[in-house]
Amino acid sequence: MLGFLTRRRERQSERGTSGSARARAGTGAPAAPARGARISPEIMKQVKRVELRTRKLVDALFAGEYRSVFKGQGMEFAEVREYLPGDEVRSIDWNVTARMRKPYVKRYIEERELTVMLALDVSASERFGTTRRFKSDTLLEFAAVVAMAAVRNNDRVGVMFFTDRIEHVVPPRKGKRHVLRIVRDLLAFEPTGTRTDLTPALEYLQRTLRQHTVVFLVSDFITEGYEHALRVLMRRHDVVAVTVSDPAELDLPNVGVARLRDPETGEYVEVDTSDKRVRAAYAEHVAEANALRQRTLRRAGVDEVQLETGGQVVEPLLRFFRTRETRARAR
Numbered sequence: 001m002l003g004f005l006t007r008r009r010e011r012q013s014e015r016g017t018s019g020s021a022r023a024r025a026g027t028g029a030p031a032a033p034a035r036g037a038r039i040s041p042e043i044m045k046q047v048k049r050v051e052l053r054t055r056k057l058v059d060a061l062f063a064g065e066y067r068s069v070f071k072g073q074g075m076e077f078a079e080v081r082e083y084l085p086g087d088e089v090r091s092i093d094w095n096v097t098a099r100m101r102k103p104y105v106k107r108y109i110e111e112r113e114l115t116v117m118l119a120l121d122v123s124a125s126e127r128f129g130t131t132r133r134f135k136s137d138t139l140l141e142f143a144a145v146v147a148m149a150a151v152r153n154n155d156r157v158g159v160m161f162f163t164d165r166i167e168h169v170v171p172p173r174k175g176k177r178h179v180l181r182i183v184r185d186l187l188a189f190e191p192t193g194t195r196t197d198l199t200p201a202l203e204y205l206q207r208t209l210r211q212h213t214v215v216f217l218v219s220d221f222i223t224e225g226y227e228h229a230l231r232v233l234m235r236r237h238d239v240v241a242v243t244v245s246d247p248a249e250l251d252l253p254n255v256g257v258a259r260l261r262d263p264e265t266g267e268y269v270e271v272d273t274s275d276k277r278v279r280a281a282y283a284e285h286v287a288e289a290n291a292l293r294q295r296t297l298r299r300a301g302v303d304e305v306q307l308e309t310g311g312q313v314v315e316p317l318l319r320f321f322r323t324r325e326t327r328a329r330a331r
Contacts, residue, residue: 047184054144058152080104114155114214115172118143119201120186121219121244123163124194124263130248131310138244139218140186141313146216147179159185162201163193172213195264196222202229209237217302218242220249221293230300240320241297241304252282 080093083103096104120143126136143159150157151174158172159182168189170182198219205215206229215237233239254273261268272278297304305320307313 043184043188046187047180050140050144050183050187051148051180054141054148058145058148079107081107114150114153115209115211116146116150116155116157117172117205117209117213117215118146118157118159118182119205119215119217120159120161121163121196121198122161122167122189122191123196125196125220125222126244127263129246129309131246131308133309135220135244135246135309138307138309138313140183142218142242142244142307142317143186143216144179144183145313145317147182151176151179157182160201160205161185161189161191162198162204163191164195164197165193165200166204167191167193194266196220198223198226199229202226202233205237206233212237214238214240216240216242218244220244222289224292227296227300230296230302234300234302239300239302241302242307243293243304244307244309246309250286252279254279 080096081104083092083097083105087105091105091107093104093106120139122136126139127134129135129137147157147159154174156172156174157179159168159170161167161169168185168191170178170185196219198217198221202217205213209215215233217239219242221241221243230239252271252273256274257270257272259268259270294304303320303324305316307316
């Protein structure tokens with residue numbers, strides 16, 4: 001987004017319309033400890049606070065919806081029973097039938113165990129927010145809620161942090177301790193890269209995920225060129241796009257001349273936000289970028305959950321779960 005405003009500034013003789021003012025202006029977010037550093041007691045306290053809040057949200061709101069929406073990997077044999085009128089003939093167990101001298105059928109139950117992968121954008125643009133929290137805080141809460149719901153349902157959950165490269169991977173496993181490790185890493189990890197590129201992340205998942213996986217792709221999606229990689233990943237896996245945004249990214253406020261910094265490139269630019277033409281051009285570009293993202297996701301067959309820094313995490317998730325369940329019933 002900064003590139004759009006920078007190019008416009010150059011055309012208008014340094015007038016300035018920058019910044020991924022998708023408001024990627026200076027974030028002020030505290031830096032996470034360097035990788036390999038000892039985890040501080042304060043980080044561990046934050047892990048505990050996240051756990052307590054997340055557990056209440058999962059218990060109270062949507063563990064049931066999670067279970068009903070995401071299906072298992074197939075069918076697992078349970079038992080044989082005597083044939084009843086109306087049973088599927090193809091389910092007859094001929095060996096048992098021959099032995100018992102009357103027809104028996106195999107009964108199966110759905111395999112409930114899932115593999116869930118959280119692909120989390122930790123680029124510099126996530127450390128921005130003009131409400132009560134940054135986009136990275138919203139991302140953290142979302143990841144913790146989904147991970148806790150997965151573990152509650154005895155599913156395996158893993159995480160991948162990415163920027164324009166793969167930063168950190170925690171393979172899918174079960175258990176509460178594993179989820180707390182994911183939360184700890186989210187709080188403490190310091191990425192190497194600053195920019196956003198979804199393609200390497202999507203290609204990595206395609207190469208490494210061996211069985212059907214529910215992939216939550218969490219990002220602000222301020223990037224392009226990822227449609228092909230997304231379509232390829234979607235052929236084998238269930239991908240859900242989770243878009244994290246801040247209200248200031250949607251509407252450039254009128255605050256006079258502002259000096260903005262793009263955290264992904266480090267570039268500064270001055271913007272005259274009192275100029276109606278600047279605000280109108282910015283609003284038009286944001287609308288075009290959002291429409292492009294939605295078209296890209298729709299063409300790939302990917303559902304989208306939209307989160308805002310000033311809003312709740314659970315309510316959009318509930319709407320998504322219920323919409324998907326309704327759609328499945330209608331088929």
